[in-house]
Amino acid sequence: MPEILVFATLNGLVTGLLLFMLASGLTVIFSMMGVLNFAHASFYMLGAYFAYSISLWFGYWTGLIVAPLLVGALGALVERYGLRRVHQQGHVAELVFTFGLAFLIEEAVQFFWGPETRNYQAPELLDFPLFTLFGQEFSAYRGFMLAISMSIFLGLYHTLTRSRVGLVIQAAITHPQMTAQLGHNVPLIFTMVFGVGTALAGLAGVIAGPVLTTFPGMALGLGSIVFVIVVIGGLGSLQGALLASLLIGLLQSYAIAADVGVPDLLAMLGVEFPGDHPLDDLWTLHLAQVAPVLPFLLLVLVLVFRPKGLLGKRE
Amino acid sequence: MLELSGLHAWHGKSHVLQGVELEVGRGEIVSLLGRNGAGRSTTLKAIIGEVEPHGSIVFRNKQIAGRKSFEIARLGLGHVPENRQVFPGLTVRQNLLLGMKPGAAAGRWNIAELFAMFPLLAARAETPGGVLSGGEQQLLSMCRTLMGDPEMILIDEPTEGLAPKLVEQVGNLLLEIAARGVAILLVEQKRNIAMRISQRLYVMGHGQVVWEGSPDSLARADAVRAEWLEV
Ligand SMILES: Nc1ncnc2c1ncn2[C@@H]1O[C@H](COP(=O)(O)OP(=O)(O)OP(=O)(O)O)[C@@H](O)[C@H]1O
Numbered sequence: 001m002p003e004i005l006v007f008a009t010l011n012g013l014v015t016g017l018l019l020f021m022l023a024s025g026l027t028v029i030f031s032m033m034g035v036l037n038f039a040h041a042s043f044y045m046l047g048a049y050f051a052y053s054i055s056l057w058f059g060y061w062t063g064l065i066v067a068p069l070l071v072g073a074l075g076a077l078v079e080r081y082g083l084r085r086v087h088q089q090g091h092v093a094e095l096v097f098t099f100g101l102a103f104l105i106e107e108a109v110q111f112f113w114g115p116e117t118r119n120y121q122a123p124e125l126l127d128f129p130l131f132t133l134f135g136q137e138f139s140a141y142r143g144f145m146l147a148i149s150m151s152i153f154l155g156l157y158h159t160l161t162r163s164r165v166g167l168v169i170q171a172a173i174t175h176p177q178m179t180a181q182l183g184h185n186v187p188l189i190f191t192m193v194f195g196v197g198t199a200l201a202g203l204a205g206v207i208a209g210p211v212l213t214t215f216p217g218m219a220l221g222l223g224s225i226v227f228v229i230v231v232i233g234g235l236g237s238l239q240g241a242l243l244a245s246l247l248i249g250l251l252q253s254y255a256i257a258a259d260v261g262v263p264d265l266l267a268m269l270g271v272e273f274p275g276d277h278p279l280d281d282l283w284t285l286h287l288a289q290v291a292p293v294l295p296f297l298l299l300v301l302v303l304v305f306r307p308k309g310l311l312g313k314r315e
Numbered sequence: 316m317l318e319l320s321g322l323h324a325w326h327g328k329s330h331v332l333q334g335v336e337l338e339v340g341r342g343e344i345v346s347l348l349g350r351n352g353a354g355r356s357t358t359l360k361a362i363i364g365e366v367e368p369h370g371s372i373v374f375r376n377k378q379i380a381g382r383k384s385f386e387i388a389r390l391g392l393g394h395v396p397e398n399r400q401v402f403p404g405l406t407v408r409q410n411l412l413l414g415m416k417p418g419a420a421a422g423r424w425n426i427a428e429l430f431a432m433f434p435l436l437a438a439r440a441e442t443p444g445g446v447l448s449g450g451e452q453q454l455l456s457m458c459r460t461l462m463g464d465p466e467m468i469l470i471d472e473p474t475e476g477l478a479p480k481l482v483e484q485v486g487n488l489l490l491e492i493a494a495r496g497v498a499i500l501l502v503e504q505k506r507n508i509a510m511r512i513s514q515r516l517y518v519m520g521h522g523q524v525v526w527e528g529s530p531d532s533l534a535r536a537d538a539v540r541a542e543w544l545e546v
């Protein structure tokens with residue numbers, strides 16, 4: 001039992017912090033634009049594909065650095081020449097634009113890399129067990145993912161709350177007019193934030209690609225979970241996004257690790273059913289099978305009992 | 316320093332400024348009076364680029380109509396808006412730091428000196444701006460704009476809703492600002508403070524300047540006060 005708990009916690013942290021790399025950008029961009037960017041997870045997918053192609057020629061480590069930069073530059077261009085123009089047409093137009101962009105990116109990925117899964121591999125350098133506990137291995141690559149996402153989180157926190165740029169960003173989010181009238185180039189700041197947010201999504205794709213597989217559907221799968229996180233945490237709240245990311249990462253991980261079935265639970269309560277009972281399918285449902293649904297279950301609960309999200313301020 | 320001519324502006328479809336003409340000289344304190352809705356705040360907003368201006372706005376010999384707010388601010392024009400716009404989540408000190416323009420050299424004002432002038436703000440240096448009283452927020456907003464070392468500031472009703480003691484502090488700060496060679500265009504509701512500190516006054520009505528003169532001549536112009544100022 002303790003080894004299950006330790007590994008489930010570690011894996012939950014890896015997933016949670018990875019989700020936060022996406023959720024943080026999405027939620028900050030939401031505060032700026034007032035609109036959810038449906039294409040955010042597409043930049044995550046682009047990160048994985050760019051890194052895959054770069055790794056074929058120059059190796060994993062070059063991809064790790066270059067792919068997020070490319071994705072961030074692309075994000076900044078999208079904001080500067082796309083979103084900013086569409087913004088004048090109102091929120092609905094912006095939403096439709098980000099939807100369209102998500103489809104466009106998915107089609108482009110299928111066009112250039114094909115519909116099948118790409119064999120994007122973790123670097124050999126990290127292909128060893130970091131430690132073995134109770135006879136179970138924790139891979140060095142997962143440790144590496146944890147280290148990267150942890151340092152991103154600390155760096156982001158420090159930049160936003162301590163640095164002057166971070167203060168300008170906070171001010172520009174709540175009072176863009178006043179911030180501009182103090183001499184700060186607010187549109188440029190917004191482009192930069194968009195670029196950094198999409199670069200972080202790209203970085204998440206680079207490090208997650210080898211573990212969660214690199215295929216054209218990867219944006220859709222993760223994207224919906226990231227939306228759920230941002231809503232559960234409270235739209236626009238960075239702390240909320242962190243809390244919800246960890247909550248969902250750990251919850252899923254524990255559910256998979258526990259992997260108890262309904263029959264086991266009932267057996268614990270002293271109830272036994274014969275194998276040919278009509279409700280057999282339900283009884284044999286395992287917690288691990290329910291894991292993917294958990295985020296959405298949590299979403300419904302939060303929306304019913306706390307519509308503004310765990311740490312959100314607006315309805 | 317600043318010269319407006321034929322300035323028009325719209326809020327949606329309503330034609331709010333209808334050809335405003337006024338000027339402010341170097342280091343001068345000039346007040347803009349008028350009843351509620353006369354268009355005084357809109358004049359300031361059009362100058363700083365928050366409301367789209369039509370017409371001519373010349374600041375330090377440059378045409379600034381149509382430029383972006385941050386560029387106008389960097390030319391040395393500050394705006395202290397009527398609702399103060401303090402950044403609520405940032406501390407008093409952080410609010411002041413954001414008044415400094417990116418990469419600017421030290422100017423006429425610094426935090427230590429402003430804190431010495433206003434112990435009220437110094438005592439709350441690490442408090443979030445959002446929890447300050449209205450008067451404290453007004454002082455903070457003015458000091459924040461001064462941190463950007465402007466050549467001229469536009470101040471919108473700085474004494475509105477303030478206790479008499481704070482009104483006096485704000486009045487003294489305005490005199491100190493002018494003493495350091497910074498021009499002021501002041502929008503005021505309280506005529507006595509405007510009369511006390513301004514060199515010249517303009518009276519606005521229905522989106523136009525309807526009268527111009529010295530404090531003494533306004534004191535004597537009973538008809539102007541009755542028609543455009545008194546309620
Ligand atoms: N954001 C806005 N949208 C639509 N109309 C506006 C807006 N702001 C001001 N107005 C209108 O423009 C006119 C001038 O407003 P302005 O704020 O310039 O007046 P003011 O002289 O500053 O008076 P006060 O501040 O005492 O209300 C008013 O009729 C007002 O109703």
Ligand SMILES: [Mg+2]
Pocket residue numbers: 355356357397471
């Ligand atoms: Mg006003």
